[in-house]
Amino acid sequence: MxxxxxxxxxxxxxxxxxxxxxxxxxxxxxxxxxxxxxxxHDDHGHEHGGFWDEIKHLIRPHAHTHYAAALDPALANQRGIWALKVSLVGLLVTAIFQVFIVAISGSVALLADTLHNFSDALTAVPLWLAFVLARRARNRRYTYGYGRAEDLAGAFIVLMIFASAVVVFYESIQKILHPQPLSNIGWVAAAAIIGFLGNELVAVFRIRVGRQIGSAALVADGLHARVDGFTSLGVLVGVIGVWLGFPWADPLVGLIIGAAILVIVWNTAREMWRRMMDGIxxxxxxxxxxxxxxxxxxxxxxxxxxxxxxxxxxxxxxxxxxxxxxxxxxxxxxxxxxxxxxxxxxxxxxxxxxxxxxxxxxxxxxxxxxxxx
CATH class of the missing domain: 3.30.70.1350 (Cation efflux protein, cytoplasmic domain)
Structure with missing residues (x-):
C-alpha cells in the first residue's frame, strides 16, 4: 500500500x-x-494579560494564528498584497508630509529622517514580490511551491531593521562627539509626531493582517514600521529635552531607541530562523x-x-x-x-x-x- x-x-x-x-x-x-x-477561534479561549503581554506578542511574531481558518492560500496572498499596497501608500503620504516640513524648516536632520522613511517604505517591495510569487502553482522543480519566498523576504526585512539600528547608533554617537544645536524645534517636533502616527498606523495594520493570514514576514515588516515610529517618537522626546535645556537628550534618546531596535531584531530574527530551519x-x-x-x-x-x-x-x-x-x-x-x-x-x-x-x-x-x- x-x-x-x-x-x-x-x-x-x-x-x-x-x-x-x-x-x-x-x-x-x-x-x-x-x-x-x-x-x-476566539483566540482559543485565552486573553492577553495586559500591556506587557501585548508588547511580548508584538516583538515575538508567532504564526499560530486564529483567523486563518477562513483563508485559503490564494485569499491569504491576496490579503497580504492588499495590506502591502495600503501600508505603502500610508508610508509615502507620511514621508511627503515630512518633505513639506523639511522644505519650510530647513532641518537637515529631518531631511535625513525623511529619506530614511522613504527607503523603509521600499522594504514592502520584496515582500510584495514574495506574495505574488507564492501564488504560482507548484511544479516538478519546486514541488513544495514558492512559499519560501515569503520567508526569504522576511529575512531581508530583518536585515533592514538591523540596518536601522546601526544608523540610529551611528547618528547618536555622532551627535555626542560633535554636538550641534537644534533649530526650528517646533517644526521638527511636528514632523516627529506625524512620523510616529503614520508609522504606527502602518505597523498596526501590517501586524494585524500578518497575524490573520499567518505571515511572519508581514508581521516583521509591521514591526519594522513600528521601529520607525519609535524613532520619530524618540526625536520628539529629544526635542523636548533640548527645549528644557538638556542638549544631550537627543543623542541619549537615540541610543535607547537603538537598544530597543536590537531587541526587536533579535526576537524577529529568531522567529525567521525557526521558519528557515523548518522549526514549528x-x-x-x-x-x-x-x-x-x-x-x-x-x-x-x-x-x-x-x-x-x-x-x-x-x-x-x-x-x-x-x-x-x-x-x-x-x-x-x-x-x-x-x-x-x-x-x-x-x-x-x-x-x-x-x-x-x-x-x-x-x-x-x-x-x-x-x-x-
Missing part, C-alpha cells in the same frame, strides 16, 4: 515484505469536501497527535513532523491500524485523520498520513527499511 490514492486492495502475499505503507496526500485548497464551516511550535505537534488519536481505528500516532512554508503549514505523520483491516478500510481511516487535522489546524495546506499495520504476525518484516533512516 504505497500509492497516494490506491485504486485497488493490496493483499499481503502480493509483495515480499507486506509492510509497504499507504500514503495519503492532500491539497487542502483543491478539495471541495472541506467546505464545511471551519471552527471559529511544539503545540502544533501536540494538536496533530491529539486530533489523530481521537479518530476511530487509530491505534497509535508516531513520527509526526510539521513545518511552515510561508504562511501555510505542511505535516506528515504515521498512524498504526489493525493489521487485519482491508486496504479500503485503512484508507478511510487515513482520510478521517486528514479531515480531522484540517479542522484542527486552519493554516494546514498539505498533510501526508503514512499507515502502518500493527505487528500481529511475527513472520513479517515490518521494519525492513528502518536501518536506512
Amino acid at each position: 504505497s500509492n497516494s490514492n490506491p485504486s485497488r486492495p493490496h493483499e499481503p502475499n502480493e509483495h515480499p515484505h507486506p509492510h509497504e505503507h499507504e500514503h495519503h496526500e492532500h491539497e487542502h485548497h483543491e478539495h471541495e469536501h472541506h467546505e464545511h464551516e471551519h471552527h471559529e 511550535e511544539p503545540q502544533v505537534i501536540e494538536q496533530i497527535e491529539h486530533a489523530a488519536h481521537h479518530v476511530d481505528g487509530v491505534m497509535d500516532v508516531h513520527d509526526v513532523t510539521a513545518r511552515w512554508i510561508g504562511h501555510r503549514q505542511r505535516a506528515e505523520l504515521h498512524i498504526t491500524v489493525n493489521c487485519q483491516l482491508p486496504t479500503v478500510a485503512s484508507h478511510l481511516i487515513g482520510e478521517e485523520v486528514r479531515h480531522a487535522l484540517f479542522h484542527e489546524l486552519p493554516a494546514l495546506s498539505d498533510v501526508t498520513v503514512h499507515i502502518d499495520p500493527c505487528e500481529c504476525d511475527e513472520n513479517v518484516q515490518y521494519h525492513l527499511a528502518a536501518h536506512h533512516v
Whole structure:
C-alpha cells in the first residue's frame, strides 16, 4: 500500500515484505469536501494579560494564528498584497508630509529622517514580490511551491531593521562627539509626531493582517514600521529635552531607541530562523497527535513532523491500524485523520498520513527499511 490514492486492495502475499505503507496526500485548497464551516477561534479561549503581554506578542511574531481558518492560500496572498499596497501608500503620504516640513524648516536632520522613511517604505517591495510569487502553482522543480519566498523576504526585512539600528547608533554617537544645536524645534517636533502616527498606523495594520493570514514576514515588516515610529517618537522626546535645556537628550534618546531596535531584531530574527530551519511550535505537534488519536481505528500516532512554508503549514505523520483491516478500510481511516487535522489546524495546506499495520504476525518484516533512516 504505497500509492497516494490506491485504486485497488493490496493483499499481503502480493509483495515480499507486506509492510509497504499507504500514503495519503492532500491539497487542502483543491478539495471541495472541506467546505464545511471551519471552527471559529476566539483566540482559543485565552486573553492577553495586559500591556506587557501585548508588547511580548508584538516583538515575538508567532504564526499560530486564529483567523486563518477562513483563508485559503490564494485569499491569504491576496490579503497580504492588499495590506502591502495600503501600508505603502500610508508610508509615502507620511514621508511627503515630512518633505513639506523639511522644505519650510530647513532641518537637515529631518531631511535625513525623511529619506530614511522613504527607503523603509521600499522594504514592502520584496515582500510584495514574495506574495505574488507564492501564488504560482507548484511544479516538478519546486514541488513544495514558492512559499519560501515569503520567508526569504522576511529575512531581508530583518536585515533592514538591523540596518536601522546601526544608523540610529551611528547618528547618536555622532551627535555626542560633535554636538550641534537644534533649530526650528517646533517644526521638527511636528514632523516627529506625524512620523510616529503614520508609522504606527502602518505597523498596526501590517501586524494585524500578518497575524490573520499567518505571515511572519508581514508581521516583521509591521514591526519594522513600528521601529520607525519609535524613532520619530524618540526625536520628539529629544526635542523636548533640548527645549528644557538638556542638549544631550537627543543623542541619549537615540541610543535607547537603538537598544530597543536590537531587541526587536533579535526576537524577529529568531522567529525567521525557526521558519528557515523548518522549526514549528511544539503545540502544533501536540494538536496533530491529539486530533489523530481521537479518530476511530487509530491505534497509535508516531513520527509526526510539521513545518511552515510561508504562511501555510505542511505535516506528515504515521498512524498504526489493525493489521487485519482491508486496504479500503485503512484508507478511510487515513482520510478521517486528514479531515480531522484540517479542522484542527486552519493554516494546514498539505498533510501526508503514512499507515502502518500493527505487528500481529511475527513472520513479517515490518521494519525492513528502518536501518536506512
